[in-house]
Amino acid sequence: MWRKLLEYGIAIVILGLLWEVAALVLHTPALPGPFEVVSQPAILFNAAMGRHFAISLWRVAASLAFGVALGLPLGLLLGRERVLDRLSAPLIFITYPIPKIVFLPILMIVLGLGNLSKITLITIIVFFQILVTARDAARAVPEESVFSIRSLGAGKWQTYRHIIFPASLPSVFTALRISTGTAIAVLFLAESFATEDGLGYLILNAWSSLNYSQMFAAILALGLMGVLIYELLELAERKMCPWAEVEQ
Amino acid sequence: MDSVKVSDLSVTYKAGGGIVEALAGLSFSIAPGETCAVIGPSGCGKSTLLYSLAGLVKQSAGRIEINGQPLTSERPETAVILQEYGLFPWKTVYANVALGLKLRHADKSSVAHQTETIMRLLNIWDYRRHFPRQISGGQRQRVAIARALTLQPTLLLMDEPFSSLDALTREDLQNTFLDIWRRDRLTTFIVTHSVEEAVFLGHKIMALSDRPAAILKIIDNPLMGDPDYRDSPQFHTTCSELRELLRQARRDVA
Numbered sequence: 001m002w003r004k005l006l007e008y009g010i011a012i013v014i015l016g017l018l019w020e021v022a023a024l025v026l027h028t029p030a031l032p033g034p035f036e037v038v039s040q041p042a043i044l045f046n047a048a049m050g051r052h053f054a055i056s057l058w059r060v061a062a063s064l065a066f067g068v069a070l071g072l073p074l075g076l077l078l079g080r081e082r083v084l085d086r087l088s089a090p091l092i093f094i095t096y097p098i099p100k101i102v103f104l105p106i107l108m109i110v111l112g113l114g115n116l117s118k119i120t121l122i123t124i125i126v127f128f129q130i131l132v133t134a135r136d137a138a139r140a141v142p143e144e145s146v147f148s149i150r151s152l153g154a155g156k157w158q159t160y161r162h163i164i165f166p167a168s169l170p171s172v173f174t175a176l177r178i179s180t181g182t183a184i185a186v187l188f189l190a191e192s193f194a195t196e197d198g199l200g201y202l203i204l205n206a207w208s209s210l211n212y213s214q215m216f217a218a219i220l221a222l223g224l225m226g227v228l229i230y231e232l233l234e235l236a237e238r239k240m241c242p243w244a245e246v247e248q
Numbered sequence: 249m250d251s252v253k254v255s256d257l258s259v260t261y262k263a264g265g266g267i268v269e270a271l272a273g274l275s276f277s278i279a280p281g282e283t284c285a286v287i288g289p290s291g292c293g294k295s296t297l298l299y300s301l302a303g304l305v306k307q308s309a310g311r312i313e314i315n316g317q318p319l320t321s322e323r324p325e326t327a328v329i330l331q332e333y334g335l336f337p338w339k340t341v342y343a344n345v346a347l348g349l350k351l352r353h354a355d356k357s358s359v360a361h362q363t364e365t366i367m368r369l370l371n372i373w374d375y376r377r378h379f380p381r382q383i384s385g386g387q388r389q390r391v392a393i394a395r396a397l398t399l400q401p402t403l404l405l406m407d408e409p410f411s412s413l414d415a416l417t418r419e420d421l422q423n424t425f426l427d428i429w430r431r432d433r434l435t436t437f438i439v440t441h442s443v444e445e446a447v448f449l450g451h452k453i454m455a456l457s458d459r460p461a462a463i464l465k466i467i468d469n470p471l472m473g474d475p476d477y478r479d480s481p482q483f484h485t486t487c488s489e490l491r492e493l494l495r496q497a498r499r500d501v502a
Contacts, residue, residue, distance in 0.1 A: 147304050148334030152348040152399070153324050162347065166338040243338045243379045 067126025079138025133175035137168035256310035285450025293461035327401035
């Protein structure tokens, strides 16, 4: 715990130094130095910031949860059931590379301008990343493991529960970490259109009113949100895959 | 215990775009409580024979009868120990051993009781909270045996169970297996590539040819199970006979 805090501390100092150097070199109001931002508690910690932070966190967390809830079981199923996979794999491969952000206007028309359209958009993106990873992970489960549990008398559902799911879990966590980055990037985009809340809105709003300190305060909050989610994922992985950590 | 009767068993399967002929017309029978060691060149189809007896692989032709009943799928009375143990790395040693009972929805207290009894019998109770990766190969093999025994099988199928262990651990586990066999008299098939292991553990020793596997000969080995058998002259005679048989088969192919 303390070691982790120390590691984060060192990282913050290094980033702060790089930031300070960049601010000194560029010398522009568009890039205030770190002290200028941090020394104004009023723009860092206020009710509005708290509200924007909470709403953005909710959007990302809900999207990650829905994306996993949909993508994980479907991915595992496609990885193991050949007929189903043959039918749907072309569908996935055609739709997977399409940048889902292009659906934002349609989603906004159909689902409105509120949370629902944003969460749906990010969920779609997370869903695909989890789906593809879970499918590959489920396929890679050695046939011996399946034979082994079948010989113990397991049925199909039990095989999924005791073999396919736990064997795929570490890959799914890796995919989740990657998805988190994508999800926050897309969140920013989604919050930059026709919205009045969320950190993305706060950043763009501060930008257009040339309030650069406020803008960077919001960027810091966005970074903090990422760290929070990553650390929660770490914790969940350690709880759910204790076996993956043990040394050979 | 189970009797096993196999007649004209052939297995072909698709692999890598081609058709593999693994077993070509095997016939044999094993009496209840007997052990049968299966030996032959690597890749000859020994494992396929075992999978067939387990009901995990479909036979293409022929017939497998267990206690006079034709075998059509997996049966709960058969326990299988696969190569490389077939343990699940994401489950603790305890959870691995208890899994078979759990899958059969045995009630909790009997799962706990049976699991502990068998783990103590095999001297692995102290490792119950470890993951398979954290224990040695010999211990892992004990876990695999324990897991198979929790189901109180009447037919035990083992695929090269001791092949990756060092010599002393292997002898240790062979003796452990014999102890269990003397206690339960399980009908057992044990696939091996070691001549000494085949002679030490098999009442009958089935020597197979290269793929598609056919039976070269089934050697009767009535002294198996005698604790001092390993050091007796008959043991070495039988080993030599078996070795010569396998060599001869290889020469005939070449």
